[in-house]
Amino acid sequence: MRLDVVTIFPDYLRVLDLSLIGKAAGTGLIDLVVHDLRDWTHDRHRTVDDTPLGGGAGMVMRPDVWGEALDTVLDLPADPTAAREAVTARRGTGTRQVLVVPTPAGELFTQRTAEDLAHADQVVFACGRYEGIDARVPEHYRELGVEVRELSIGDYVLNGGEAAALVIIEAVARLRPGVLGNPGSVVEESHSEAGLLEYPVHTRPVAWRGHDLAVTWPGLLSGDHPRIARERREQAIARTVARRPDMVARLEAQRLGAGDRAA
Numbered sequence: 001m002r003l004d005v006v007t008i009f010p011d012y013l014r015v016l017d018l019s020l021i022g023k024a025a026g027t028g029l030i031d032l033v034v035h036d037l038r039d040w041t042h043d044r045h046r047t048v049d050d051t052p053l054g055g056g057a058g059m060v061m062r063p064d065v066w067g068e069a070l071d072t073v074l075d076l077p078a079d080p081t082a083a084r085e086a087v088t089a090r091r092g093t094g095t096r097q098v099l100v101v102p103t104p105a106g107e108l109f110t111q112r113t114a115e116d117l118a119h120a121d122q123v124v125f126a127c128g129r130y131e132g133i134d135a136r137v138p139e140h141y142r143e144l145g146v147e148v149r150e151l152s153i154g155d156y157v158l159n160g161g162e163a164a165a166l167v168i169i170e171a172v173a174r175l176r177p178g179v180l181g182n183p184g185s186v187v188e189e190s191h192s193e194a195g196l197l198e199y200p201v202h203t204r205p206v207a208w209r210g211h212d213l214a215v216t217w218p219g220l221l222s223g224d225h226p227r228i229a230r231e232r233r234e235q236a237i238a239r240t241v242a243r244r245p246d247m248v249a250r251l252e253a254q255r256l257g258a259g260d261r262a263a
């Protein structure tokens with residue numbers, strides 16, 4: 001999988017050279033390329049933004065600079081007709097290219113989104129700053145037939161797309177075969193297929209500062225694995241009910257929906 005990140009803060013992405021993604025990048029499982037958007041400016045001040053049309057606070061990132069950058073990174077000719085043909089030809093060869101634009105105005109990024117993006121051959125991240133990127137940019141690439149996903153990582157305000165790109169990259173890259181040392185750990189995670197939060201985990205010592213698992217959760221130490229699995233699921237359900245009523249409501253709706261189909 002190839003990951004490209006276009007940003008005015010390339011150093012922000014250096015953290016990806018560490019740990020999991022760093023190792024994967026080193027072994028060629030994941031090719032990560034970070035691009036400085038200002039490399040596609042032509043003026044002395046390397047300007048990437050301008051005042052908002054229609055007025056309003058802040059600055060908006062220019063479509064012309066982004067267009068040149070994304071044509072290069074997506075490997076598309078500048079001419080729209082030729083670009084459309086290139087996209088169609090690429091799709092024909094089964095090569096899946098996705099343009100991700102992190103934005104607070106995007107669809108919510110979830111584990112399902114991560115699982116979907118993990119099947120792409122190339123994911124290009126356009127990281128906006130200021131008030132965002134001119135809205136014609138994602139629109140233009142959608143019109144060329146490029147798969148464009150405008151994604152929010154949650155309902156809170158960041159200053160730009162780079163932190164969101166890091167979150168999305170970590171969630172996606174770890175799903176790629178060979179990236180995680182222990183593939184089993186992808187199975188019983190929070191937000192996995194079961195739609196529950198993960199059960200609480202513990203390790204030695206059994207008794208720690210008066211918290212004695214032999215007293216509070218003897219089943220965990222019983223070696224009776226069906227019992228342990230059952231009690232862990234009970235804990236996962238209790239946690240989900242207590243912390244994420246929204247997930248419980250979704251599970252309920254799915255169950256009822258399944259019931260209707262079964263009826």
Ligand SMILES: O[C@H]1NC=Nc2ccccc21
Nearest residue numbers: 102103104153157158164
């Ligand atoms: O404001 C943030 N909320 C959620 N996702 C984002 C993605 C990119 C920029 C900013 C945000």
